[in-house]
Amino acid sequence: MTEKFQVGQIIEGTVTGVKAFGAFVSLDEKTQGLVHISHITHGFLENIADAVKVGDTVKVKILSIDPETGKISLSMKNAKPAPQRAPKKEAPPADFETLMKGFLKDSTDRQTDINKRLNR
Template sequence: MEIAYRIGMVLEGYVTGIQPYGAFVALDEETQGLIHISECHHGFVDDIQNYLKVGQRVRVMIIDIDEYTQKISLSVRCLEKTFDFNQPRHTRYQHKKYWTNRHVYEGFSPIAKRLDHWVDEALADIAAGK
């Protein structure tokens, strides 16, 4: 019996191979998918072998199926616990810091003063073939 795989399905499979860019997972006897390194864990992953091993049983979600090649993209990251926005946070809000003086009202005037010079330079460069 052949399974009709769909995006969003959560399945279990076995890691059959690991490459620097991801891990191959057997979903059944005939179907394999790939967990890209960016989909194996939240945050930066420098070595996928720190998270997955050949022969390991993994729970994955199908995040994409290529329409033409039928390649299946998988994710473990989608099934990990994510940040809970309902949890109380004990953070202190900081005010925006300005990189310039708030009381100086220059606006675009420095650009307007230099614009004619920049246009002349650009036209000279074009004429010189730069």
């Protein structure tokens, strides 16, 4: 088996079973592996049935092969690139005068609140 499948290899398989903890994927007639729920998609997945079902053909990356038991750990999310995040919007540049006006207003408001509390 280790001659046919290698860690890091990306191959297609067929989902043969779906459980709450992951999906079993057949790699050939005799070999299957497990995709843990945390390796189904990028991001959080609450219900695995939202992502895969029995009979689906999926691309998987082989994460590990236990030489003693022959168990194969697979990842669907590592078999494809991560989705790109939207770039963060930067705040528009502020000039010194605008910043100073904001600082003075905040300072005045705080002083007014303090004076109100003291005069009660």
